[in-house]
Amino acid sequence: MKEKLERYAIFRLLAALFRTRAVRFIIPVAVIALVYIEGSHELKQIHIGQTMRQLREMPKPAVLLILATALLSVAVMSGYDFLIRHHFRLKVSARTTFRYSWISNTFNNILGFAGLTGAGVRTLLYKRSGVPAAKMGQAVLFLSPMVITGLSILSWTVVAGIFPAWELFAVHKWLEVAVYGVGLYLVFFVGVQRSALFAKWFNRGGERIPFVTVGASLGASFLEWSFAATTFWLISRELLGPVSFSETVGLYIVAAVAGILSMAPGGLGAFDLTVLMGLQIMHHSSDEAMAVLVMFRLFYYIVPWLIGLLLVAVDFASKGLAGTGPEPEFLSESSSGETECPAVKKGAVPAPASASSCASATASTSEGSGILNAWQRFWRWPGQYGFLTDFGAWALGKLVLIGGLMLLLSAATPALLHRLRFTERLLSLPLMQLSHLLTVLIGFLLVLLSRGISLRVRRAYQLTTLLLWAGAVFSFTKAFDFEEAIFLLIVAFMLWISRDRFYRESAPVTGRLLGFWFLMTTLIALSYYLLGSHMLDGFFKHLPMKPRNRVVHDMLTPHDYAITAALGLAGAWFLITIMLLLRPYRQLKLGASPEELDQLTLFLQKTPGSYLTHMLYSGDKGLYWAKDGRVLFGYAKSRDKLVVLGDPLGPRELIADAIVEFQQYADKYALTVVFYQVGEDYLSIYHDSGYRFFKLGEEALVNLEAFTLSGKRNTDLRTVNNRFEREGYTFEVLTPPHTAELLQELNAISTEWLDGKKEMGFSLGWFDETYLQRAPLAVIRSANGQALAFVSLAPVYDRGRTMSIDLMRHRKDVPNGTMDWMFLRLLLWCKEQGCARFNLGNAPLASVGQNKRAMREERLASLVFRYGGRWYGFQGLRRYKAKFSPEWEPRFLAYPVSAVLPLLTVDLVRLVNRRMKTGG
Missing domain, CATH: 3.40.630 (Aminopeptidase)
Known part of the structure; x- marks a missing residue:
């Protein structure tokens, strides 16, 4: 029966962990994997070299037109934010609203996850303008159903044949079903918008949604999806030649439907494969289709997101998303993900048990809190993404990371021939080759330093600024790549105006973190080599003339790419290692x-x-x-x-x-x-x-003034006491300084008790002679004078009112009840010394999570307490200490909201189970 209960407890634990973490991401990840497995045939036909050639040879006027249309596509999304600004009467300026809209929508496009990223970013940004998170929660819920209405309208145009996609439907019938399903969403949306239920759940004050608001939401969504489709058509027209506007837009609508249903970031996977299949059905090659996809993601997703990062960095540099001045992130309102809790402050509701409950307590006082709370509990919103705690620095770090990756990508892809020839006239070939190598080295260094920028480490800022300027120079001398140089100079300028905010001396570096970054940079180096060495034929074989220029021939060989990748990776890690060894962490x-x-x-x-x-x-x-x-x-x-x-x-x-x-x-x-x-x-x-709280257990405190051996309740204790006294055992308390002979005798007991196990530390004492010399030692000896057990005492330093137990050790063959007698005599001795209380130590997980409304983690801990006897005697330890009729005081773990409790628990276990070096 006990084993069944233990298995059930483990099952409950795993089920709860699965529900809290995996479910929120397993759907999009599974869809991406499935789509790419199913589309492996199409993907194998893609030649990266030819794709890159098509992208790099696009005419500049066409690039500017596509860029302008893509940026306009993102700009019209601000209609959503202006809608909620008007409807919820948010006191935010129009300029700020547009900026917040751009940042949140571009981040949501990149990271996605069912709109969760946009919700979290919006809440953080608007909170800096004084909008409570609870109100933004209602606003985001109000906004969420509107986002795909424009796509639903466009789906009906596909069904009606205005933008046909019949050939694609003939190949994959499920796409037709999906389009009809998204189309029907419009009917559902319009039908429920004016209902009382919708008003109660989503609208402030429970009022019905005005017709003007419904129309404005439909218009904003329709404009968003229409401009996105236009951007897709412009890219297709430029890369594929004359293409049908109606067929291309129809393909985009169907692909967008597939991407929305996948719930993946940016529709990654389902959208891409649908476009690949659709363009091949329209008699275009897989390379051409891939070029369209890459260009669309570049202009519609990445470039607007980079602008969003710059907007965040500008705000960070001027006034800061974490407050004014270079203050630490824990002082920032946004750092903990907390929401202002006026209901608690006013006494309207009891104070929440943890800091994270504040948003829920606030939301519970408003209309429609049921669905809001359920949504927050499932997604752990708005604190789902830890990077939101220090948004501006995070954005700068990502700009540096992108700068490094851009340098590596630029070095891996062949430069335009006319630029190579122009650079050759100005510079010598060895200087160009050296610039190429240094560009790769700087790229790897920027990738590694990006984390230091996000953490606001001063030395990382100093070195990164130098590398950005050097990278801009070498981008010119390598092949006149002025686009990369301009971007690097912009990032360097953003760092410079944010220089006062890099205040940290250093950051922690663990073996696991180093392993992750080494693996990542190794994969980047491998990708650089594969991209650079295996795409040359694809890049040049479709040119009208083969490159015969000496500089092209000498610079573009697979052997050079392999050497450059190895030298760049090794050089970057060598320099980073020197920095780590010399970091001022010893302070x-x-x-x-x-x-x-x-x-x-x-x-x-x-x-x-x-x-x-x-x-x-x-x-x-x-x-x-x-x-x-x-x-x-x-x-x-x-x-x-x-x-x-x-x-x-x-x-x-x-x-x-x-x-x-x-x-x-x-x-x-x-x-x-x-x-x-x-x-x-x-x-x-x-x-x-x-801080939030987790109950660790209870401390057993014996009231010595009330403690006695008399009475029926203490019959067992009297029996133990009489037996040991009758058999000639002795108890003594020895005060320091202790003799070397005594410590040697007790060390033998400790070694036998440990039986090869490692000593614990931090919150537990261990056998160290210097440490033991600071407090009394209680020893039990047999009738022949042999030491059988000992306990070291720990004064509480409250003028002798309280004594605590510390180290406890005994021999393996001691008589039953030896430690009972030890505790009994200690209590009596401390009472004689005038102590009022005696601390028997902690009972881990005692009385944790017993209330059904307790935190989920504490309820899981309760299962461990009840059924974890195989690994640790939780219940037995508490019953043992209960013999002495103690009073129980709770003990807690106080941890910041940004900490992940399971990982924190692992860190604490490792800390307690390791012996740290003593001394300075």
């Missing part, structure tokens, strides 16, 4: 020095400690003194987090400001602060600082 103190421990002793003579304070003497934790030395944090580093052990020590009125000061200290190194095993006293302060 972050990861252990306490003997001088700091002496300072800790003086501090505790004036300031009360806590149940975990004695662990600071182990030396594996750094000590941070805030508020001019009046508040103390004991912390250790785990990956990208500084984990504080227990609550800060110091006057309560200084704690809030001290937390901000410590967060600023951690933020200089791109680290976040987590508080481990905190009590209830400071929860409101943590909440105001942007």
Whole structure:
């Protein structure tokens, strides 16, 4: 029965994890994979070289016309934002509305995921203009059903034969069904727009939607899809020659329907394969079809998105999306994804159990909160995307990344012949070849440095700025590629005007992160080589004349591409390694020095400690003194987090400001602060600082003033006490300094108890002679004087009122009840010493997630507590400590909203299970 319950608990755990993560993304990922598997035949016929040749030889006037139409296609999407601005009476200027629209719509086009990205970005942007997230939640829900109405209108034009797609339907009947389905959506939309149910769910105040608003939404959506279709036709006409406007637009409409139904970002996969098949049915080659796709994605998706990144970067540089000045991201309103919670502030609803509940609490006070809350719970909106916490810096980082990839792509693709000849007249061939190699090296370095830019690391900014200028110069000297040079100079200018915001000294670098970036850059290097070496024939074989120019022949060989890729990758990693070795990370103190421990002793003579304070003497934790030395944090580093052990020590009125000061200290190194095993006293302060909570368990505290061996309830304890006294066992408490002989004897007990297992640390003591010399030791000896068990005590530094247990060890063959007698005698001894309370330690996961409305993670922890006895005796430990009739105090984990709790749990487990080096 127990095994069945354990299997059921594991199944529930996996099911919940699957529901929270995988379901939200499995549909688009599966569709993309399926589409590309099914379309492998079409994809194999594509020659990248010929495709690139077609793109690079497009006439400039045609490029400008297509670009203008594509940008106009994105601009008309602002009609959505102007609609919600008017309907919800948002106090945002027209200029700001247009800018917010451009940014959110282009990000949504690139990342997609059922409109989730656009919703999150909109909420973040409008929040900077004072629009509450709850109100934007209603606005986004109001907007969501309108977006595809224009495509639905166009679907009817396909059905009516205005823009025919019959040949495509004949090959794939499901496309015809899909078009009819999207067409019917218009009927559904118009039918429910004026209904009371729609008004209750989606409209502010529950009022019916005015006819003017319905018409405006249909018009905005129709213009968006119509201009997009026109952009597609212009590209097709330029690359394919004279093509039928009606057939080309019909193909686009059908492909857009397939892309919408796939839910993938930008319709990736379904849209592309439908276009490939449709253009081949229209008697165009797969290379020509691929060129149309690449150009459409470039002009309609990537170029507008780059403009959106620049708009974000400009805002970041001028006033900042994270507030004014180079303040850390945790001080930003948007950093935690929090929403202002007026209902809680006014006392209209009880304070939420976690910081993330604030948006839900606010939304629950308004009309239509049911569907809003359900939508937020499923998608974890608006905090789904962590990059939104520091949007401006993230945008700059992506601009640098794109700049690096652009340099590599430019170096991998053959330059235009007339540019090569022009550059050869000005420069020598060796200089051009050196410029080509340095361009590749700079490209790899920019890719690697982009993360440092997103994290606002000062040294990354300095080196990146230099590389951008150098990359612009070498783009000219390599093959007169002025387009790349202009883009790099624009990015360099954006970095320069944002220079004051790069304040961090360094950022954490883990082995896993290095492995990821090494794998990514290796794949980029391989792609560079394959692109450069295998596309030459496809690039040149369709030219009227074969290239006979010496510079072309000498610069464009597969051997050169292989050498350049290897040298560029190796050189970039060599320079990055030197930077990592020389980074100023050593300023972050990861252990306490003997001088700091002496300072800790003086501090505790004036300031009360806590149940975990004695662990600071182990030396594996750094000590941070805030508020001019009046508040103390004991912390250790785990990956990208500084984990504080227990609550800060110091006057309560200084704690809030001290937390901000410590967060600023951690933020200089791109680290976040987590508080481990905190009590209830400071929860409101943590909440105001942007933290959520997870209950870790309960602390067992025995009231020594009420503790006695008399009474029926303590019969078992009296029996144990009488038996051990009768058999001649002795109990003694030894105060430091301890003799070397005693410590050697106890070390033998500890070694036998460990039985080859590794010592734990951080929140647990371990056998270290220097550490054990700081507190009393309780020892049980047999009748013949042999030490059988020992316990190290941990003073709480509250003027002797409380004592806590620390290290517990015993031999394997001790009599039953030995540790019961140890605890019993410790309680009596501490009572004799005048202590009021004794801390028996923590019972992990005790009383966690028992309420059915508790956090999902805590309910999962409750299953582990009940059915995880095979791995750890959670229930047994709590029952054991309950023998001594303790009072139970809860202990919590306080973590920032941006942290992912499962990953944080892994970091904490690793921290507790590793021994850190002592000393400074």
